[in-house]
Amino acid sequence: MTGWAGKVGRIRVIGTGVMGRGIVQLAATAGVTVELADVRREAVAEAIDHVGAMVGKLAAKGKLDDPQAVKGRLVAVDAPDAPADGVDLVVEAVREDLGTKRALFADLERVCPQETIFATNTSSLSVTEIAAELADPGRLIGLHFFNPVPLMRLVEVVPGTRTHDWLPGEALELVKSWGHEPVLAKDAPGFLVNHAGRGLNTEALQILAEALAEPADVDRVARDVLRLKLGPFELLDLTGLDVSHAVLESIWSGFHGEPRLRPSWLTRPRVAAGQFGRKNGEGFYSYTDGKQQVTEEPEAPPMPSSPVFVADEHLGRVLSTAGVQVVSDAYPDAVLLVPLYGESTVDAATRAGLPLDRVAGVDPLGGYERRLTMSVHPGLDPAAGRAAWGALAATGHPVTVVRDGPAPIAQRLLASIVNTACFIAGQNLASPEDIDTAVRLGLGYPRGPLAWGDLVGGDIVLRILRGLAATTGDPRYRPSPWLTERVALGLPLTSAGTTPAGLRS
Secondary structure, three states: OOHHHHHOOEEEEEOOOHHHHHHHHHHHHOOOEEEEEOOOHHHHHHHHHHHHHHHHHHHHOOOOOOHHHHHHOEEEOOOOOOOOOOOOEEEEOOOOOHHHHHHHHHHHHHHOOOOOEEEEOOOOOOHHHHHOOOOOHHHEEEEEEOOOOOOOOEEEEEEOOOOOOOHHHHHHHHHHHOOOEEEEOOOOOOOOHHHHOHHHHHHHHHHHHOOOOOHHHHHHHHHHOOOOOOOHHHHHHHHOHHHHHHHHHHHHHHOOOOHHHOOOOOHHHHHHOOOOEHHHOEOOOEEEOOEEEOOOOOOOOOOOOOOEEEOOHHHHHHHHHOOOOEEOOOOOOOEEEEEOOOOOHHHHHHHHOOOHHHEEEEOOOOOOOOOEEEEEOOOOOHHHHHHHHHHHHOOOOOEEEEEOOOOOHHHHHHHHHHHHHHHHHHOOOOOHHHHHHHHHHHHOOOOOHHHHHHHHOHHHHHHHHHHHHHHHOOHHHOOOHHHHHHHHHOOOOOOOOOOHHHHHO
8 A cells, every 4th residue: 555544654543532442442453553642641541451451352352363562552642732743643533522623633733743634533523614724724634433443344534625635535545454444425414324324213203203103113114124223213212312313403404404304393302301212211212221111012913704805916925825815806895905105095095996994005115025014094994904904914924003104114214215315426425335335334224225225126216205295295205316317217326327527537
């Protein structure tokens, strides 16, 4: 490796909290000498002891060959603005406050050689604003690590408006040399991961605000149908709503009230009431001794003796295999099940000319191979509803029963995730590849959102969004031009396609 990145042999990390310690461990393990600095002198010694213990554990597990060499690369310095001759890079990991960070870099500019590069680990502040008061704002770049740093391989490389042109590429190479995976993001609100993550959280909160389902039901659907590791409300409780509410508000305001990023009214009173989540034992769930308390799912009715008409051949075969009597016409005594794509049960049944009192909706997303979701509208006869529920439960899959809405829950969550990523790509805030990498590594989704959209089908995602937009009139559901263009052209969502720059090359 040549260039600046290949010459970085000594760095200083300022701030020895959780993030600072993780960055220290990562760099020192990669062979870099690391100076540790903090406004609290005793915090530096504590951090060195902590990192030493961590590398010792890794060595004991056979994951690190020479822990003593790593420990030998840890150097305590007296203060953040101590003389910095020989320091190639300074990384700050202090509290998220613009004034604090600006003052720190102003002090560093007085003591560091002109060639020393500055990096901020900010997760929410503008890199450009942090650098604005420096004599040379071009020397500062964002390196946003994720917690826990040694395990979370993703790093967002965020150049500010005045960052030197050569620096982003060198920063990408440096991160790679440390064994992590970098992505390049524009200095926009939320950068890449926090922006992309709004797709899931804002839509889950909207579903809750519409009283269509309880948090546990939404989470079960998200885990079982979409294969997310955590449902959106579990994730909000884990992060802490005091933190998530601030992020929701700041990204929305940062994009000047962009409708697709609009937060929910539900979070502010919860924060005021101290319902933060796991950290204080009460959030969307309650916690006893740190363990989440969840009400068990209700027991499904038995398989019905009445026939079932299914407006979907695939589901019909699944039910027949389970022993359900499936008929080919909507007989007067038949229970009716209709598949929904971007529409309500009432609209789907009305369009098909079916008697509403016997119709329940079913979400086909997931191919009826795992959890099933049944939608219940106000005009459904309760006996028909219980029969429909029993028929679906006969398949052996768990069934979540929710109120009928403008589209099924899993479809709304997925469409919002994909559409948000498409807006990010369309605004050139990051490349399609980096968007998918960042979301997969940073948020733990089973695949990147653009690749996910391609797997489900961009046309299906577009159909869901257009249905939501038409039914609700809410501009949050307007499809991204990136999505509409690619569906029209038959291009993958992961493809940048032909660009003006491509014609010049």
